[in-house]
Amino acid sequence: MPSLENTSGLSLNMSMVEDPFLDIWDMLANVTYNPNYVDTETVKNCRKSNVNNFVSKFNPAFCYVNFLLSYIGNGLVLYIIYKYEKLNTVTNIFLLNLVLSNILFATSLPFWATYYLSEWIFGEVLCKLVSSAYFIGFYSSILFLTLMTFDRYLAVVHAVAAAKSRKRSYAFISSVVVWCISIIASVKELVFQKVWESNGLVCEEAGYSESTMALWRLVTYYQQFLVFFLLPLLMVVYCYVSITIRILSTRMKEKCRAIKLIFIIVFTFFLCWTPYNVVILLRAIQSSSPDVECADSDRLDYALFVTRNVAYLYCCISPVFYTFVGKKFQSHFKRLLAKKIPCLRRHLSLSSQSTRSTSQKTPHSDYEY
Incomplete structure (x- = not known):
């Protein structure tokens, strides 16, 4: 799998299964140079068999679980949009793009699971395309989540002004910008990813000097931390704090429920993304250090x-x-269950009434809690 710190010209004894996420190849013992270029730099030898064995055992399972959950969850949202909604609102346009970005990301996971279990058997073209699709989907997903949060902020906090500016053209232009940023941020994968022989076929960055690859890894680290974590996190926190203040200042029914849901969204985003990006930042600091202990490197790998x-x-x-934190989609889901599972129809009898009420639009009904 493409890594935030792939190596560029070192090969590994294939008795250890490669983990494309981890930049451990350039520190392994018994390395040989990729014939695509000559590198005269000295590489510190750190044996990482324990890390490799751990990752090769568990990563395929994680890939398949993420793949299945993504296709089931995103497929359900996609079906509800197709069945009960139209792409005539900003919310649905953003949501559709978010679903597509996650499906694009998840589509790459079975390829990497297969790679973990054996070697790269899909050829160089797919090596480049799958690596690029993986990062494009990953980056665009983060940006669309941030964009949806910002749009929710506009719809709730600046409802009057947003009613004039939140048009379909605004949604389409914003979506195109997000996809362009994600593609540009992932161009490195198209350029550097190659398939080469190392007692088996590997799909890794190769063909450039270690100093060049080290520089790009460092750029990718800070790009990930600053552009795809810190900026989105600050925007999410600011937007939801503003929304909470606005809700508290109104006579909105179920005020406590809305605030609880906002807290859950922000807390979950922070809980899931912060540890990973802190590790990424530590990786960037570590890669700039001339002398790193193997034990410290192993801990960061885990x-x-x-x-x-x-x-x-x-x-x-x-x-x-x-x-599904919104009442409208909850209502659609109940309708879908009642239709597909008739025995549940009596227990979900209020769903049609909820749907009719949510169909009567207010300036921010798409964001009703």
Whole structure:
């Protein structure tokens, strides 16, 4: 799997299964140089067999679990949009793009699970495309979550002004900008990812000097932390604090429920994303250090594995989380259950009434809590 710190020209004894997420190849013992270039830099030898064995055992399972949850959850949201909604609102346009970004991200996971279990068997074209799709989906998912939060802020806090500016053109232009940023941030994968032989086929960054790859890894670290974590986190916190203040100043019914849901959204976002990005920041600091102990590097490897999978799991299930906190989508889901499972119809008898009430739009009905 493409890593935030892939190596560039070192090969590994294939008795240890490669983990494309972790930049451990350039510190392994018994390394040989990739014939694509000559690198004369000295590499510190750290044996990482324990890390490799741990990752190779558990990462395929995490990939398949994330893949299944993403396709089930995002597929359900996609079906509800198709069945009961139309793409004539800003909310639904953003939500559709969020679902597509998560599906794009999840589609790459079975490829990486297979890679963990054996070697890269899909060829160089798919190596580049799958690596790029993985990061494009990952980055765009974060940005669309942030964009949806900002749009919710506009609809609730600045409802009158937002009613004039929140048009379909605004949604389409914003979505195009998000996809462009995500693609640009992922271009490195198209350029650097290659398939080469190392007692088996690997899909890794190769063909450039270690100094060049180290620089790009450092740029990618800070890009991840600043652009795709710190900025979105600050925006999410600011927007939801503003929404909470606005709700407290109104006579809105179920005020306590709305505030609880806001707290859950912010807390979950912070809980899932902060540990992973703190590890990323520590990786950036570590990569700039001339002398790193192998034990410290191992601890960061384990931390990266655990926190990364928690962050990616949130990335996969976020559309369900963001949609079903709203009464409108809850009502659609009840209608769907009542239709598909007739025995539940009596218990869900209020769903049609809720749906009719939610169909009567207010300036921010898409964000009703």
